[in-house]
Amino acid sequence: MNPTLHTLRDWSEQGWLRRLDSAMADFVAQHDPQAEPALLVATALLAHMEGRGHVCLPLADLVRQPHSALAWTAQASEALGTFWPSLPPEPAAWVQALQRSPVVRCVADGNAPPDTGQPLVLGGTPEAPLLYLRRYWVYEQQVAQAVGQRAAVAQAVDERAARDWLNLLFPKPSANNAASPPPVPDWQKIACALALRSRLTVITGGPGTGKTYTAARLLALLLATSPDPAQLRVALAAPTGKAAARLRQSIDQSLASLQASLQGAIDLHALAERIGKARTLHSLLGMHQGSRQFQHNAQHPLDVDVLIVDETSMVHLEMMAALLQAMPPQATLILLGDKDQLASVEAGSVLGDLCAHAQDTRYHPATCDYLRAVAGEALSASATPGSALDQQTVMLRHSRRFGTDIGALAKAVNAGAAFAIQTTPDVPWGAYDLLQRGTRQALAAGTWAPPAQVAQVPVATDLAAQKTAPQAKAKASARARPAAAVQAPDAPAPAPEAPGSAAPAAGKVYLLPTPVLPEAVVQLALHGRALAPACYGDYLRAMQHGMKARPVPAAPATNAAPPDAASAAQTSAVDAHTAWVKTVLQAFDRFRILCAVHDGPWGDRAMNQQVQNALARTGLLQPQGEWFAGRPIMVTRNDKALGVFNGDVGVVLPAPEGKKNLRAYFLDGEQLRSVSVSRLAHVETAFAMTIHKSQGSEFFHTVVVLPDAGGDLLTRELVYTGITRAKEFLTLVEPRPGLLGTAMAQQVKRASGLSIK
Numbered sequence: 001m002n003p004t005l006h007t008l009r010d011w012s013e014q015g016w017l018r019r020l021d022s023a024m025a026d027f028v029a030q031h032d033p034q035a036e037p038a039l040l041v042a043t044a045l046l047a048h049m050e051g052r053g054h055v056c057l058p059l060a061d062l063v064r065q066p067h068s069a070l071a072w073t074a075q076a077s078e079a080l081g082t083f084w085p086s087l088p089p090e091p092a093a094w095v096q097a098l099q100r101s102p103v104v105r106c107v108a109d110g111n112a113p114p115d116t117g118q119p120l121v122l123g124g125t126p127e128a129p130l131l132y133l134r135r136y137w138v139y140e141q142q143v144a145q146a147v148g149q150r151a152a153v154a155q156a157v158d159e160r161a162a163r164d165w166l167n168l169l170f171p172k173p174s175a176n177n178a179a180s181p182p183p184v185p186d187w188q189k190i191a192c193a194l195a196l197r198s199r200l201t202v203i204t205g206g207p208g209t210g211k212t213y214t215a216a217r218l219l220a221l222l223l224a225t226s227p228d229p230a231q232l233r234v235a236l237a238a239p240t241g242k243a244a245a246r247l248r249q250s251i252d253q254s255l256a257s258l259q260a261s262l263q264g265a266i267d268l269h270a271l272a273e274r275i276g277k278a279r280t281l282h283s284l285l286g287m288h289q290g291s292r293q294f295q296h297n298a299q300h301p302l303d304v305d306v307l308i309v310d311e312t313s314m315v316h317l318e319m320m321a322a323l324l325q326a327m328p329p330q331a332t333l334i335l336l337g338d339k340d341q342l343a344s345v346e347a348g349s350v351l352g353d354l355c356a357h358a359q360d361t362r363y364h365p366a367t368c369d370y371l372r373a374v375a376g377e378a379l380s381a382s383a384t385p386g387s388a389l390d391q392q393t394v395m396l397r398h399s400r401r402f403g404t405d406i407g408a409l410a411k412a413v414n415a416g417a418a419f420a421i422q423t424t425p426d427v428p429w430g431a432y433d434l435l436q437r438g439t440r441q442a443l444a445a446g447t448w449a450p451p452a453q454v455a456q457v458p459v460a461t462d463l464a465a466q467k468t469a470p471q472a473k474a475k476a477s478a479r480a481r482p483a484a485a486v487q488a489p490d491a492p493a494p495a496p497e498a499p500g501s502a503a504p505a506a507g508k509v510y511l512l513p514t515p516v517l518p519e520a521v522v523q524l525a526l527h528g529r530a531l532a533p534a535c536y537g538d539y540l541r542a543m544q545h546g547m548k549a550r551p552v553p554a555a556p557a558t559n560a561a562p563p564d565a566a567s568a569a570q571t572s573a574v575d576a577h578t579a580w581v582k583t584v585l586q587a588f589d590r591f592r593i594l595c596a597v598h599d600g601p602w603g604d605r606a607m608n609q610q611v612q613n614a615l616a617r618t619g620l621l622q623p624q625g626e627w628f629a630g631r632p633i634m635v636t637r638n639d640k641a642l643g644v645f646n647g648d649v650g651v652v653l654p655a656p657e658g659k660k661n662l663r664a665y666f667l668d669g670e671q672l673r674s675v676s677v678s679r680l681a682h683v684e685t686a687f688a689m690t691i692h693k694s695q696g697s698e699f700f701h702t703v704v705v706l707p708d709a710g711g712d713l714l715t716r717e718l719v720y721t722g723i724t725r726a727k728e729f730l731t732l733v734e735p736r737p738g739l740l741g742t743a744m745a746q747q748v749k750r751a752s753g754l755s756i757k
């Protein structure tokens with residue numbers, strides 16, 4: 001047998017490669033019996049990297065630094081190190097090996113041979129060759145081309161009308177509102193001005209920077225300047241149902257308050273009614289079950305004039321290619337998202353790539369002239385003006401949601417500033433300094449016992465009463481430890497209280513004192529923590545309260561016309577049931593445990609089991625078999641027929657007909673949907689979920705749990721995404737001191753050719 005294939009199979013046996021990866025090399029060898037070792041190895045490693053979310057394999061990096069390119073475990077790295085010297089030492093020799101094979105189409109040097117369906121494509125540039133699986137190269141080409149074309153379209157803009165409307169939509173602060181002037185420049189206004197003149201605009205920004213607020217104003221602007229406003233067709237979409245519902249809710253709220261301030265100048269109510277419900281991208285494009293094809297494509301484009309897509313960071317390359325293909329050429333596409341969040345689960349980091357130059361705004365002089373004329377914003381042209389897409393990309397920089405330490409923590413994490421020593425004028429606090437300060441504030445409040453200590457306190461059903469009981473209070477304050485207990489190793493002395501700390505941030509962020517056991521996370525689920533009492537007790541008490549109430553009368557037989565009174569009672573009981581279900585689901589969303597990993601004592605699987613057991617011990621939950629009232633679930637597979645989608649999170653509750661009839665309920669904004677549990681095959685318990693799966697959701701009190709071992713999964717993007725899921729309170733759990741800092745130092749860069757196109 002070919003010794004290279006033998007080695008690759010062995011690596012699959014060891015679990016360092018997937019079987020699919022070495023099988024891909026076998027496939028190439030079958031079609032090219034002369035395939036050189038470099039080609040076979042590159043093929044298997046390309047498939048391996050695609051499985052890890054990369055779109056292509058950067059050959060030069062791999063050849064020169066295989067260990068850092070692959071970041072394998074010690075044992076795998078050792079095997080790699082033994083084998084690697086048998087391969088050519090220079091990237092040029094690898095490129096030649098690929099060029100000699102009929103299975104590779106080389107397009108890097110501009111003299112591409114005819115496309116005969118070669119399974120591999122060598123793209124990139126001669127200096128930085130990138131190897132692709134054919135499919136991904138095609139998607140990347142489609143996205144690059146469509147994005148470039150759309151962004152380059154110059155739509156005629158009535159500058160005077162646009163200026164008047166923009167001034168109305170983004171008024172300068174009045175004298176009595178001068179305390180909070182808009183940030184200068186007003187990036188929200190700039191984003192709207194730019195979106196008018198082209199068919200693609202990318203608006204990125206961290207949480208609470210006003211992406212949806214801006215999108216609502218943009219809709220008003222497009223409506224106001226449309227030649228035929230009554231016919232303007234607008235659609236809203238996001239990668240998940242939850243994110244789509246949040247987008248719709250937030251656009252509705254913004255349009256309603258805008259309508260009031262515009263005093264009838266345009267009819268935003270009519271627009272809001274016409275928009276229809278926000279859809280998942282799968283549903284918008286018309287997913288064919290079990291197929292990669294969509295109902296809408298270049299031949300059958302979407303029926304829209306304006307499409308706004310939120311949470312674009314979750315959109316993978318293949319989906320973005322499908323979306324761009326399905327956009328009518330004359331329609332406007334607005335992509336919203338946070339470029340710093342985790343990339344999509346599947347291959348690609350499309351938003352990150354599209355926003356490669358968002359931070360330093362590579363605007364051309366012509367773009368700045370346009371913005372001065374239309375938005376009244378004076379920006380300096382970049383010394384290195386960028387592409388057509390760069391002219392249509394805006395980064396919002398001022399967060400309005402996080403007036404507290406959560407925003408500052410997110411900023412510190414993003415900048416890699418773990419300690420005060422690493423801070424800059426833009427990032428004035430280190431992550432650990434903020435966490436220590438928040439923890440000190442929480443412990444000083446003294447009305448609550450830290451979870452590690454509460455472990456021995458028996459849990460009463462009425463937790464609220466227990467928490468405020470004088471005895472518990474006394475114990476808690478006696479046991480509360482000083483802030484020094486939460487210092488990370490080698491941490492410099494805690495930073496002085498931040499400027500402006502006269503108005504304390506009130507323990508919004510909190511680091512569980514180490515050493516810590518998984519049981520401490522369970523205690524958080526039962527009790528919450530000081531100053532942040534939200535926990536799973538909230539929704540379970542709401543559930544029990546409703547279940548003790550009179551059950552909803554069973555629906556009458558359809559052929560027996562009920563008397564009016566009975567019918568009215570039935571309706572009001574069903575309404576009461578709906579209201580109860582919504583209360584339970586809203587209470588459930590007040591707290592969530594987010595884990596970095598699936599497995600091990602700090603993974604979501606183990607956490608789920610432990611939290612369920614602990615809640616059962618308190619009597620708040622009565623687990624019986626697979627399905628029981630109060631079980632939170634997450635759907636793990638799309639099922640169009642059932643109307644449930646991967647990532648949907650709901651709670652199992654009795655149906656109106658009675659306690660025995662259990663249904664899984666899901667809340668999208670104000671919209672409730674339910675499915676009988678007997679029809680749900682692909683779900684997991686969701687007391688704890690991975691940070692990946694939490695994208696697009698926010699929780700009042702979020703607990704982010706890091707694993708005890710770092711590993712290459714623990715990255716800056718991961719902790720940033722977890723932290724920014726917290727609406728009001730964040731609790732961070734690091735089993736070993738310093739893990740947050742380790743994660744912050746590790747950034748993910750997914751290989752792709754999109755950012756260099």
Ligand SMILES: Nc1ncnc2c1ncn2[C@@H]1O[C@H](COP(=O)(O)OP(=O)(O)OP(=O)(O)O)[C@@H](O)[C@H]1O
Pocket residue numbers: 188205206207208209210211212213214250400401
């Ligand atoms: N220019 C502004 N003036 C006043 N309030 C604003 C402005 N921009 C945003 N806000 C308010 O700030 C809050 C956050 O805005 P928004 O929800 O649009 O942010 P976002 O970037 O979409 O956040 P997320 O990514 O977390 O969903 C909202 O309450 C919004 O009304």
